[in-house]
Amino acid sequence: MKPVIGSPAPDFTAPVVGAPYQDGELVTLAALRGRPVVLIFYPKDSTPGCTIQACAVRDGWADLKEKALIFGVSADSVKSHRKFIDKYELPYPLLADVEKKIVEAYGVWVEKSMMGKKYMGIERSTFVIDEDGLVKAVLEKVSPASHLEMLHAALA
Helix, strand or coil, X not given: CCCCCCCECXXXXXXXXXXXXXXXXXXXXXXXXXXXXXXEXXXXXXXXXXXXXXHHHHHCHHHHHHHCEEEEEECCCHHHHHHHHHHHCCCCCEEXXXXXXXXXHCCCEEEEEECCEEEEEECCEEEEECCCCEEEEEECCCCCCXXXXXXXXXXX
């Protein structure tokens, strides 16, 4: 079940990759209080839609970095995240949720369907969390192409 606007954001501890952290360092949501936090859940590193979305955030980074701490989140490994960051020069960190604890806590580990085949995967969603750890905005089933515009609006 997804957290709703105004509710406490589920806390988590996860390994992170990318500046300003050391690869594999653990990050907890509770330790980030005092600044807005954005969690961008995406299905998989280096896939077409996820690359479009990640590069849009990269290209809008100058404005975004002033508004919130931003993390990409997928079930990919630290090693996969490092390759993704290096290949596309992503300036923001990615959380490695290989055990799927964060995606389940945020209700984005869902049944999906492609060409009639059902499988479990991450629903492309973004959560904006305020300085006090409360959910401020939820962007669900976002299009990679329009995500940046929606994120700017949510952070305004």
